[in-house]
Amino acid sequence: MVGKKSGRAQLREEGLARTDNNLDLTTWPQVNMINQKNYYTEFLKREEQYLAFRAPAEEATARMVQAARDKDRALAFGATPEGTAEQDDEDAAEDAALSSSHADPSKLVILHPGSQNLRLGFGTDALPKTVPMVIARRWKEAECEENDGEPCPKRQKVDGAVPASALPEKWFGEDFANQYQAMCSELRTRMRTNKKRVLPNSKELVVNYNRRAGVEHINEHNDVNRIEWTEIPSNHSAAPDYFTGQEALRIPEQSNPRYKLFWPIRNGTFNETDYTGRNQLYHDISKIIEEALKSQLGLTDLKDLANYRCVFIIPDLYERNYVTMLLDILIRDLGFGKVCLQQESLSATFGAGTGIACVVDIGAQKTSICCVDEGLCVEESRINLKMGGADVTEAFIKMMLFDHFPYSEMNLRRRYDFLLAEELKQKFCSMDENDVTVRTHEFHLRAPGQDTRKYTFKTYDETMLSVMGFFKPSIFDHSRKLDGFRSVMPRSVDLYDGSPNDPFSAAQQVVIDYAAGTSTSMNGTQDSTNSLPVASTPSRSQTQNLLNRLNDGEATPRSSVANSPVPEGTPNPDQETPGDADQPLVFRDPVLEKTKAANERDKVLPVMPIDEAILQSITLGARGDDRKLRDFIGGIMLIGGGSKTPSLGAFLETRLRELRPLYGKEILVAPPPRDFDAQVVVWKGGSVFGRLSSHGNDSWISKAEYNILGSRLLTHKCMFVW
Structure with a gap:
């Protein structure tokens, strides 16, 4: 009888035993399970993992390697080395750093566009070139012929026409007449208070003289200062499609074919009144800059721009679509090799050589106010007012016509009248009471x-009351400044939730509230009750809850009964009242609320007296720090073309001291130092910044990076919060 075999022997003999041949069940790589209690990743946690940071470092390394190779090649061809090997290595590193940081300033272009002028130049230029920011395109009619030839300033019409018998005092309506006469009375009172001589019949002397004033005709060949007008070929097919700059302003209105002027930038942003499409805006801005580069800087071949860097000046309180479109024009359309964006107020401090200031930039159609501290614009202090020197020009002409100006046919829609009005304003307007x-x-x-x-x-x-419009903006005509707004360029929205993401500031909100008539305090300080943060916890006092629990006999207080912050988009039960138990819960949509708030802001034109706006900007920029408040209020820098009115700074300083008598000795309004032209100090600051060492400066956007990531680079490349 055969003995009983074990189970293991049976498996072995019958071939059922499992053997390991060291072969995997699959060739696919097997990933071990992650330890859920302790795991770590370095994904997107180091700067070299971002293209925006990695590419400049790789370029610097490549330049250092190339510099070392060039030196080795020079030594191989018999160059005599000087110094020790350690000194040679240090010199090579310094040469590479210099070549990477201090690039050739002749290859640096600075662009500062405005509503009326474009300023551009090389980094080696002492002053920029100025070109009108306008393009004239072939059109069916000139701008002065549109709307049945309606003039500017607008005259009131009776039965569709301005009656010839109407007196100039009635041309602009009763509201303007009342405001103008009230400003005249206030000025006379102020001058008497300041012991200035005031003749009682001065206005009558002016009106009577202007009524009788005649005109003298001078033959063109006897006029030594005659103007050379732009010649248009008689052949329609040979006539150019467009003119830019000064040539556009010198085209006769009755030319054949007709040309119409287009100003692509209006009130500091895109002109959506005269344009109907985004592509037309894009191409007009591109052509204006391209022709300016060719005519003013001699850059006739756009292919050479790949070897140039560009510092582009943008507003402090910008619109994101404005910045992204202009960046796309500079890199993809014009072909600059590198572009850097810089804000106007920060650039002004670079040009003036100061570290802390309150910059007041009065341009042609906008006035920006911003506090700059330690090389950064204080975000909550940024203000953008939609008024400027062009409003002063229009108000000056209206006041002159009101007083029977002898050239009663003045029409700012005509090109030669527009140039004449600007000339008269610059010659005669002043804020000096003398x-x-x-x-x-x-x-x-x-x-x-x-x-x-x-x-x-x-x-x-x-001459003085027209400039006083900065302190009494109601005298300006704001009726058409919001026409077409958001009709061509939509608002920028967040990529994920669709909420508006254009930058905004607390100071700009104060301006909006003032313009809308909802402001409660205009004394330059915020109401303490309104400045408290909105709490998401119940409004009852935790201290009172603690006392109530102690009075109820609890020896040890319980944990706080205050709820956690309510998630967005959910109802808040603590806000319900006993009578609302049967009513449906109301859900909050934060995206919808932000959109509605932005829509309401777009309906209000941000306009405010400039002295009160400066105080609001300084108050919110100081953030309650009295030392910074005194630094800002003692460093108000007045720049821009509109600030060149004589004695405007002294008058503004007087007004600020009247509003803030406690800081009367600290308040100082001054022009840029070193006798800089107030119009070019921002451009000069861009030139200074572009020539600074790029060591640690990662704000340059290269063409290769932009082609890969587009405008997403701005999150990492801007010196300000994008």
Whole structure:
């Protein structure tokens, strides 16, 4: 009898035993399970993992390697080395750093576009070139012929036309007449208070003289300052499709074919009134910059721009679509090799050589106010007012026409009248009360195809009251400044939730509230009850809850009964009242609320007296720090073309001291130092910044990086919060 075999022997003999042949069940790589209690990853936690940080470092390394190779090649060809090997290595590193940081300033272009002028130049230029930011395109009619030839300033019409018998005092409506006369009375009272001589019949002298003033005709060949107008070929097919810059402003209105002027930037942002499409805006801005580069800087071949860097100046309180479109124009359309974006106020401090200041930039159609501290713009202090020097020009002409200006056909929609009005404003407007006297002036009117006309006229207080519009904006005409807004360029929204993401500031909200008539306090300080943060916990006091529990006999207080912050988009039960038990719960949509708030802001034109706006910006920029408040209020820098009005800084300083008598000794309003032109100090700051060492400066956007990531690079490349 055979003995009983074990189970293991049976498996072995019958071939059922499992053997290991060291072969995997599959060739796919097997990933071990992650320890859920302790795991770690370095994904997107180091700067070299971002293209925006890695690419500049790789370029610097490549330049150092190339510099070392060049030196080795020079030594191989018999160059005599100087110094020790350690010194040679240090010199090579310094040479590489210098070549990477201090690039050739002649290859640096600085662009500062505005509503009226474009300033551009090389990094080696002491002053920029100035070109009108306008393009004239072939059109069916000129701009002065649109809307049945409606003039600017707009005259009131009766039965569709301006009656010839109407007096100039009634041309602009009763509201303007009342405001103008009230400002005249206030100025007379102020001058008497300041012991200034005031003649009782000054206004009558001006009106009577202007009524009788005649005109003298001068033949064109006798006019030594005659204007060379842009010639248009008689052949339609040979006529250019567009003109830019000064040539566009010198085209006769009655040219054949007709040309219409387009100003792509209006009030500091895109002009959506005269444009109907985004592509037209894109191409007009591109052509203006391209022609300026060719005519002013001699860069005739756009392919060479790949070897140039560009510092582009943007507003402090910008719109994201504005920045992204212009960045796309500079890199993809024009082909710059590298582009850097810088804010206007920060650039102004670079140009002036100061570290802390409150920058007040009065441009042609906008006024920006911002506090700059330690090389950064204080976000909550940024203000953008939609008024500027062009409003002063229009108000000055309206006041002159009101006082029977001898050239009563003045129309700012005509190109030669527009240039004449700018010339008269720059010559005669002043904020010095000593200049408010009856004075006789003359000017020459030069129109295409006509003899030169010489006019003589008198002025009194119009030269000062028109500039006073900065302190009383209601005298300006704001009726058409919001026309077409958001009709061409939509608002920028967040990629994930669709909420508006254009930058905004607390100071700008104060301006919006003031313009909308909802402001409760305009004394430059915030109401303490309104400045408290909104709490998401119940409003009852935790201290009172603790006392109640102790009075109820609890020896040890329980944990707080205050709820956690309520998630967005959910109802808050603590806000319910006993009577609302049967009512449905109301859900909050934060995206919808932000969109509605942005829509309401877009309906209000941000306009405010400039002195009060400065105080609001300084108050919110100081954040309650009295030392910073005194630094800002003692470092108000007045720049921009609109600030060149004589004695405007002194008058603004007086107004600020009247509003803040406690800081009367600290308040100081001054122009840029070192006798800088107030119009070019921002451009000069961009030039200074572009020539600084790029060591640690990662704000340059290269063409290769932009082609890969597009405008997403701005999150890592901007010196400000994007």
